[in-house]
Amino acid sequence: MRRRTKSLPCSPERRNTGKCRPQCHKVRFADSLGLELAEVKVFNTGDNPSIPLHVLSRLSINSDLCCSQDLEVSIEYLEPDFKQPAECGDFSARLQEYGVCLEQVTTSEELGISGTIRVLNLAFEKMVSVRYSFTDWKTHVDVRAIWQNSNDTAVPNTDVFAFVIPLPPFLQQICSVVQFAIKYQVGSKDYWDNNYGKNYTFISKSYRLKIPKDCEQSWIHFI
Numbered sequence: 001m002r003r004r005t006k007s008l009p010c011s012p013e014r015r016n017t018g019k020c021r022p023q024c025h026k027v028r029f030a031d032s033l034g035l036e037l038a039e040v041k042v043f044n045t046g047d048n049p050s051i052p053l054h055v056l057s058r059l060s061i062n063s064d065l066c067c068s069q070d071l072e073v074s075i076e077y078l079e080p081d082f083k084q085p086a087e088c089g090d091f092s093a094r095l096q097e098y099g100v101c102l103e104q105v106t107t108s109e110e111l112g113i114s115g116t117i118r119v120l121n122l123a124f125e126k127m128v129s130v131r132y133s134f135t136d137w138k139t140h141v142d143v144r145a146i147w148q149n150s151n152d153t154a155v156p157n158t159d160v161f162a163f164v165i166p167l168p169p170f171l172q173q174i175c176s177v178v179q180f181a182i183k184y185q186v187g188s189k190d191y192w193d194n195n196y197g198k199n200y201t202f203i204s205k206s207y208r209l210k211i212p213k214d215c216e217q218s219w220i221h222f223i
Contacts, residue, residue, distance in 0.1 A: 078107045078171075078178065078202040082195060086118075092155055095120065099191035100128070100184035102200060103160070112167035113178065113202065117145055117193075121157045122186045128161040132180035134171075142183075171204065178202040 085091050086103045095101040095118060105115030117128055128145040145161035165180060179201050181194035194200075 075208075076171075076204065076206050078113070078167075079205050080105065080107075081201045081203055082198075086154075094193075095155060095158070098193055099186075100182055100193045102182055102193055102195075105200070107202065111164055113165040113180070115163060116148065117161045117163065117182055117184075118155060118158050119161065119184050119186075119191075121150065121159050126159070126184070126186040128163075128185075129183050130163045130165060130180050131183060132165050132178065134168075134175045134178060136177065137179065145182075176204045178204075 084104050085094065085101055088094075091101065091103075099122065100117065100119045103116040103118045105113060107113050113132075117130075119126065119128060128147075129142050130145060131140050131142050133140040143163060143165060145163040148160045148162050150159050165178070167178075168174060171178075179199045181192060181199050184191040184193070
């Protein structure tokens with residue numbers, strides 16, 4: 001049952017002071033508009049409560065920790081199948097031969113795959129892009145790299161560009177391999193760096209991490 005509440009009556013003095021102020025705000029209570037001031041919901045004994053998913057996951061971890069000595073968690077990550085080009089002895093030779101070369105690349109859950117590209121400064125107007133695929137090149141997407149600087153210290157007469165390949169959530173459920181190649185457009189000519197025809201490839205892998213039972217509270221706080 002609902003009990004309708006009434007707001008307190010306004011005194012004559014308060015009504016008079018409210019009229020004389022030009023910028024005062026009028027307050028109207030819900031009951032004066034025929035509405036209820038509060039809504040009361042009655043739960044039956046047989047109703048099942050709605051539990052958020054993150055609470056259920058914590059309960060599941062607690063249950064596993066209580067029933068077993070250690071908790072094992074699978075951590076997914078991407079691992080490159082190539083060495084960082086800038087650390088290879090033939091980096092300068094590759095750059096001179098192809099005009100463009102991947103310099104370094106990293107992966108993170110927040111940024112995805114990010115890295116830098118070095119190109120020969122063949123003209124002022126130039127465009128660098130990264131072509132990547134999650135479907136073994138059945139489909140692909142091009143993302144443009146952004147100019148960073150003209151760093152002549154490492155390799156003379158070159159420019160550095162930066163790029164980011166965004167990774168979708170639950171990537172490991174979508175594909176197991178991410179591939180990309182680099183395109184450098186200057187004038188009317190295109191230069192490619194596709195890792196000697198093999199493309200730059202990241203492979204999805206997993207690592208089994210064991211969490212001791214005495215770390216239960218720390219692991220729950222981490223989740």
